[in-house]
Amino acid sequence: MDQLIVTDINNLIERETTPQWKLQQLSYSNHYVLALAAEGRAVYELDGFEQPQEIRKGDVLFLRKQLLHSATSDPVNPWKVCVVIFNAIDLSVETSILDHALPAISRTSFLTELTLLFREMLDAWTAKKPGHLLLCRGLLMKMLYLLMREQQLQTTPQARTIDHTIAMMTEHYNLTFSIHELAAHAGLSPSYYRLVFKKLTGFTVGQFQTLMKINKARDFLLSGDCNVTEAAQLVGFDNVYYFSAVFKKLTGINPSELLKRR
Structure with missing residues (x-):
């Protein structure tokens, strides 16, 4: 898709x-x-x-x-x-x-x-x-x-249940959920949850959460309401240097450069 x-x-x-x-x-x-x-x-x-x-x-x-x-x-x-x-x-x-x-x-x-x-x-x-x-x-x-x-x-069996956990991750973008937490919320085994999640989204749970956080951080930076450190903290990154490295890997640009171009 x-x-x-x-x-x-x-x-x-x-x-x-x-x-x-x-x-x-x-x-x-x-x-x-x-x-x-x-x-x-x-x-x-x-x-x-x-x-x-x-x-x-x-x-x-x-x-x-x-x-x-x-x-x-x-x-x-x-x-x-x-x-x-x-x-x-x-x-x-x-x-x-x-x-x-x-x-x-x-x-x-x-x-x-x-x-x-x-x-x-x-x-x-x-x-x-x-x-x-x-x-x-x-x-x-x-x-x-x-x-x-x-x-x-x-x-896809259990697809709507998976969608509910996706909504939960999206709402609480500042948190990072483990496979076991999400599977328990969905009432599924961790291995089956992992399988269905990848089938529905094309991403692993870790990849999905990271991409979601970076996209949210990008929105924060473009709004002009926060700096790089604040954006990182808002989406659950404690280490701003690690955040910057992940941000550039996924978007092709450093978050500080994005601020300058805004």
Whole structure:
């Protein structure tokens, strides 16, 4: 997931369909399609699915490249949909993670967040102000993150329990929790906690806590409210020299230099 990059947005639209709306045997060879059903209903026939798939308000439709599909809008309750057609690459592998990470149709618990993100993307796309493509790609990346994260939570045992411990670490960024403390809080064995945590985040517990602390310290320094020693102490580093070495290793810049550039 960390190596996924949206490279291009071909089109971004909000469409209120008519009762007669339909698509026939359509596919995109070089682009993905992500759609959010805002109102109404539609029926999709997707290559590889034995039965037609109904889409209702709150459903997310994801079409991978070259997926043949046909669709009709409900004649009584035609659907209103937000659609983005885009391309993305995964720098870590030859085949994009999107080809298998998201289902074709899903019901999301992030409906409010996705609706707001789509609205912000549509506004930026319509206004066409300088930098709008960069903004739209960033917003789309956040949408994909939410959807992929949701799939992780649904398919990984104990994922929500791990999320609770992550929230605890994030809230108490000045503390450093041991594997045994976190595992006990999650009700898991230390070895299993360590395994699931790495699967969900891509980091060890130690790496995650250090990165979180450094990012928080960076925010403190950029705010101008504290010096390097104070920032180190706020995030739980007793040795300012060690803090500075870790900060530079992870950010590429000394914290004192960051203060000067602010």
